[in-house]
Amino acid sequence: MPPRTRLTNLYSKINYQGEEQFSTVTIEATAPAPVEVSYPEPTLCQVTVRAALTMYPGPLYVQDGIIREVTLYTAQEQAVFNINLDEAVQAGIACIEGIPYRICLNFTRRPLQDFYQDRVVVIDPGHGGSDPGHRGPVNLLERDMAWKTAGELAKILKGLKARVVMTRRQEENPSWQERLARVPPGAFCFLSVHEYGSPDTTRRGTAVLYNPARPGNKGLAAAVLERIVTRVKTPARGTAADAELVQLGQLPALRIEPVTITNWVDEGLLRNPYFHQKTALATVVAIKQYFCQRS
Ligand SMILES: [Zn+2]
Structure with a gap:
């Protein structure tokens, strides 16, 4: 049986795609893992990943005008990331193959x-x-x-x-x-x-x-x-x-x-x-x- 996927790192930065600015939250993993994204509230993006959490327990304070902070915890063998937002924007998701495997959530900075x-x-x-x-x-x-x-x-x-x-x-x-x-x-x-x-x-x-x-x-x-x-x-x-x-x-x-x-x-x-x-x-x-x- 292969070792269980572990999530090893979490960070945020501001970047550009063409002319548009994004606030990005990146979750790094040891291997591909299933991801689910939901919005329990307009300014709360909840990301659930079927993997073990082996990183600093947070929270990650971002405060960039779009993302306020990210809190994380484990529930029923899954890692849960609560991304608290200053604006009601929804994320585009991109998964990037490689080592580490990266799950990127891109939030538009258009309100700013x-x-x-x-x-x-x-x-x-x-x-x-x-x-x-x-x-x-x-x-x-x-x-x-x-x-x-x-x-x-x-x-x-x-x-x-x-x-x-x-x-x-x-x-x-x-x-x-x-x-x-x-x-x-x-x-x-x-x-x-x-x-x-x-x-x-x-x-x-x-x-x-x-x-x-x-x-x-x-x-x-x-x-x-x-x-x-x-x-x-x-x-x-x-x-x-x-x-x-x-x-x-x-x-x-x-x-x-x-x-x-x-x-x-x-x-x-x-x-x-x-x-x-x-x-x-x-x-x-x-x-x-x-x-x-x-x-
Ligand atoms: Zn002066």
């Missing part, structure tokens, strides 16, 4: 694209050029870190077909007034990226400042902050009104400070490219969810 497509998002990387901004204990510069997170924001938003306008080039330091002048009419929102800095090097954490001229911006800032700190596990420093952002009038405008760069733990986070990616994705998802809950 439908929201962002053709919207103009202005991204404002703080400082630049001769202005380094705050400096970390091991010499990372706020200017460069803001540029990195801003680049991830731009990449994600362009992938969702938004029109991205940057207020500066990499080696440039326009004045605040020059940056404002680069905001095109009809822009949907303005996202400034900085890092916080403090003479007290024990201070840590993430903050999101907002434009108080538009009443909804405080709630928007809170939603973005919550999503970021949940994802990257930094302490929350809170939200606050920002005097400069007032000049953006009725525009939803935020100033995101992903870390306190003068703290060595926080500075270390900035060295991980995934930190910038996660922060950017959390921001993009939080903004979409905030506006969709309200409409």
